[in-house]
Amino acid sequence: MKKWNVGTRRSRLALTQTNWVVEQLQKLEPNASFELHEIVTKGDKILDVTLSKVGGKGLFVKEIEQSLYEKETDFAVHSLKDMPAELPEGLVIGAIPKRVDPRDVLLSKDGKTLDELPQGALVGTSSLRRAAQLLAYRPDLQIESVRGNIDTRMRKLHEGNFDAIILAAAGLERVNFEGEISQFIPVEISLPAVGQGALAIECRSDDEETLALLRRLDDEPTRQAVTAERTFLHKLQGGCQVPIGAYATVTDGVIQITGMVGSPDGKQMCKSSASGSDPVAVGLQVAEAVLKQGAADILAKVLQENEK
């Protein structure tokens, strides 16, 4: 009987996602067994520093990738949005299952929507992307950093530290907290992070047996959409701690993508859309369009801030 060793982070969200993947695979391979290996990452340990200041790239995936190299594990389940644009040598994304809701959501006191929040309300988010788009829409809001996993952030809201916080719909739905959502923020107001709402299952590029297993969970339209988004991110040389957002959909084989780069204060916003049948081509096209609007200057300034 074949046994697969599966790497996962230890947070409730990570374990829920990994268990979901294992459940799907178990249905396809009733005779195989799967053993979970919980791995604590650097990103889980550093909770008191703003993420963008600890040099974010792949903070949540490095230790997990090490265990793949050492063949302690055969595959690992990640939130795609936590994956750097470029994978290290020898590792690939073996499957991208069908994406769930990609939107950001607002959780607020008394269920208020973005438009109903009082003047100058305090909103918790440590994402520069969310801050930029929120302030572009409501310049009066005050943004403050909030770290920790979903439970910690919701506790801070309930304790009265904030008027509202922003999270990803996908994470809340996966851990059955969708009842806490006050508003699904339209993508026209807040473009999601690249890959938000999608999972990535990572494995060794030469492990044919695992690749064949994972391929069965791959969703082609999702893969095309996130390929376009990740091409956009890669072209802008962005990791996950930059004010970059993108969202692509696929309809009858046509990919439609919108991408943005904004200054964290929301005052400068570069945004463009493209469509076509080649995910890489449309991703590059949008990246060039926002670069023409001045995205490089915004990103350089953010990098400079992070180094301080």
Ligand SMILES: NCc1[nH]cc(CCC(=O)O)c1CC(=O)O
């Ligand atoms: N940055 C942490 C993270 N990574 C993935 C998700 C949610 C699940 C997803 O977007 O796939 C979250 C939490 C959040 O942003 O609210």
